[in-house]
Amino acid sequence: MAKLVINNGSKKSTIAPEIYGHFSEHLGRCIYEGIYVGENSDIPNENGMRTDVVEALKEMRLPVLRWPGGCFADEYHWMDGIGPRAGRKKIINTHWGGTVEDNSFGTHEYFELCRQLGCKTYVNGNLGSGTVREMSEWVEYMTFSGVSPMAELRRENGHEEPWTVDYFGVGNENWGCGGNMRPSYYADEYRRYQTYVRNYAGNAPIAKICCGANSDDYAWTRGVLETCFDHCEAHLHGFMDGLSLHYYTLPETEDDWNVKGSATDFTDEVFYQTLKRSYRMEELIRRHGGIMDEFDPGKRIGLMIDEWGIWADVEPGTNPGFLYQQNTMRDALVAGMNLNIFNAHADRVKLACIAQVVNVLQAVILTDGEQMIKTPTYHVFHMYRHHQGAALLAGELMHAGTAGGGKNELPKLSWSASEDVSGVITVTFTNHSLEAGEDVLLALTEDPDSYGVLEGSVIAGAKNAHNTFEEPWRVCEQAFDAYEKRGDGIHVTLPPCSVVCVRLKKDIGN
Ligand code: AHR
Numbered sequence: 001m002a003k004l005v006i007n008n009g010s011k012k013s014t015i016a017p018e019i020y021g022h023f024s025e026h027l028g029r030c031i032y033e034g035i036y037v038g039e040n041s042d043i044p045n046e047n048g049m050r051t052d053v054v055e056a057l058k059e060m061r062l063p064v065l066r067w068p069g070g071c072f073a074d075e076y077h078w079m080d081g082i083g084p085r086a087g088r089k090k091i092i093n094t095h096w097g098g099t100v101e102d103n104s105f106g107t108h109e110y111f112e113l114c115r116q117l118g119c120k121t122y123v124n125g126n127l128g129s130g131t132v133r134e135m136s137e138w139v140e141y142m143t144f145s146g147v148s149p150m151a152e153l154r155r156e157n158g159h160e161e162p163w164t165v166d167y168f169g170v171g172n173e174n175w176g177c178g179g180n181m182r183p184s185y186y187a188d189e190y191r192r193y194q195t196y197v198r199n200y201a202g203n204a205p206i207a208k209i210c211c212g213a214n215s216d217d218y219a220w221t222r223g224v225l226e227t228c229f230d231h232c233e234a235h236l237h238g239f240m241d242g243l244s245l246h247y248y249t250l251p252e253t254e255d256d257w258n259v260k261g262s263a264t265d266f267t268d269e270v271f272y273q274t275l276k277r278s279y280r281m282e283e284l285i286r287r288h289g290g291i292m293d294e295f296d297p298g299k300r301i302g303l304m305i306d307e308w309g310i311w312a313d314v315e316p317g318t319n320p321g322f323l324y325q326q327n328t329m330r331d332a333l334v335a336g337m338n339l340n341i342f343n344a345h346a347d348r349v350k351l352a353c354i355a356q357v358v359n360v361l362q363a364v365i366l367t368d369g370e371q372m373i374k375t376p377t378y379h380v381f382h383m384y385r386h387h388q389g390a391a392l393l394a395g396e397l398m399h400a401g402t403a404g405g406g407k408n409e410l411p412k413l414s415w416s417a418s419e420d421v422s423g424v425i426t427v428t429f430t431n432h433s434l435e436a437g438e439d440v441l442l443a444l445t446e447d448p449d450s451y452g453v454l455e456g457s458v459i460a461g462a463k464n465a466h467n468t469f470e471e472p473w474r475v476c477e478q479a480f481d482a483y484e485k486r487g488d489g490i491h492v493t494l495p496p497c498s499v500v501c502v503r504l505k506k507d508i509g510n
Contacts, residue, residue, distance in 0.1 A: 002400040009446040011391035013346040017063040023353035025070035028322025034358030061385040064120040071177035074128030081106020097321025120166040127171030128179035136196035183223025207241035242304035248311040249278040263312035263325040272404035302350025309362030327375035335380040336430040336499040340416040373472040386426040390418035403432040425504040431494040443489040454505040456480035460498035
């Protein structure tokens with residue numbers, strides 16, 4: 001039996017709600033069809049946004065949405081996407097399938113979407129192929145309330161009041177699709193471009209995100225910080241609020257992007273290999289975070305993991321440039337494990353966006369015409385929503401053992417605990433073993449006798465169980481009652497291959 005001792009007497013960092021963020025790119029059927037269908041569509045919509053998708057995302061409590069890319073961001077010229085739709089430029093989406101991008105979803109539509117979702121905004125600017133002036137004018141267009149050419153243009157296009165830009169990315173993957181730059185060159189460009197991302201009087205400051213590393217490219221993190229740091233130290237707020245990190249889990253091969261492996265058809269060995277690879281996130285955060293600590297020991301710059309998740313082969317018969325993949329219990333475990341890891345590093349990780357929100361990569365929602373289904377990953381985000389904004393609690397897990405084996409050996413369980421403002425403690429677990437359940441004794445250090453289980457939920461199934469348009473509820477969050485309060489604490493039985501949440505409250509007597 002495993003034992004989890006939770007120190008509910010000492011609250012750690014607040015878990016930023018933005019750790020539960022999402023990413024939407026002009027890629028495949030993410031924006032078009034997945035989110036935006038236009039006002040004249042037969043699919044029920046409000047101002048062009050599909051109502052079923054917006055409702056599902058609100059229920060999941062989506063806190064922040066990154067847009068318009070990804071690689072697309074460094075080729076996006078925002079002026080193509082404003083003004084009457086009929087007159088908007090049609091361009092080629094060179095990165096993603098060479099399709100025609102008609103720019104019918106642009107700045108106004110993005111802010112309308114975020115209004116409907118009630119979420120924070122994260123706009124990613126174009127440093128790779130755009131000018132400083134273009135970036136600066138976009139910020140002016142979006143956020144300036146006074147008299148200026150861009151504010152007037154926004155008004156002419158029907159939006160009197162400025163919007164709030166909560167986060168602004170100064171380029172994306174500038175070590176790759178965003179310009180193939182070297183760290184010191186990018187960092188100098190960052191210094192220049194961010195200067196003109198203005199905070200206009202009266203507005204809440206825009207949090208600026210600097211392009212960080214791919215996976216374990218620690219030289220990028222160090223190189224960028226070395227070049228930027230004299231500035232960071234002097235004007236930390238307003239110069240750099242976040243440094244990004246991208247890490248995708250390729251199931252089949254380490255780095256051969258032509259053979260990533262099926263999303264649904266995989267062996268036990270590949271299952272464990274995928275989890276082990278994804279578990280690398282823990283090391284990546286520690287090591288990139290360690291470099292950041294050298295420059296910023298006060299942890300004022302957030303590590304923003306604004307692209308993560310499983311990247312598998314596309315579903316057979318679909319456009320390879322659209323990155324459409326199914327989503328199984330394996331994805332649910334990867335999601336639950338990573339979210340537990342992000343929570344554990346809540347002092348440094350201030351935002352994370354799983355890639356991508358609808359129909360692309362590890363999506364929470366899949367659509368087919370007017371049909372929509374929620375994936376296992378959706379149910380994990382829904383289950384974990386109670387952690388958003390709660391205080392992280394420290395603890396120690398003992399005797400849980402390992403799963404996998406050989407080169408794929410990893411801890412059998414991952415966990416996280418937090419306490420919300422009403423005093424409810426949320427504990428989430430992932431059990432990575434395909435064969436073995438686990439009995440966990442939950443012990444609180446403070447006032448243990450007065451706590452009982454308020455509610456519990458579980459997501460479980462075979463390793464490749466997934467939802468289809470014919471069977472949309474095969475994998476979903478279900479009520480969980482495999483717990484019992486005894487003299488020594490609360491005993492919880494985790495099924496194999498599962499994600500579990502139990503919520504503890506004082507004086508409810510069970
Ligand atoms: O999410 C798909 C792509 O992956 C993004 O456009 C890019 O930033 C990353 O390489």
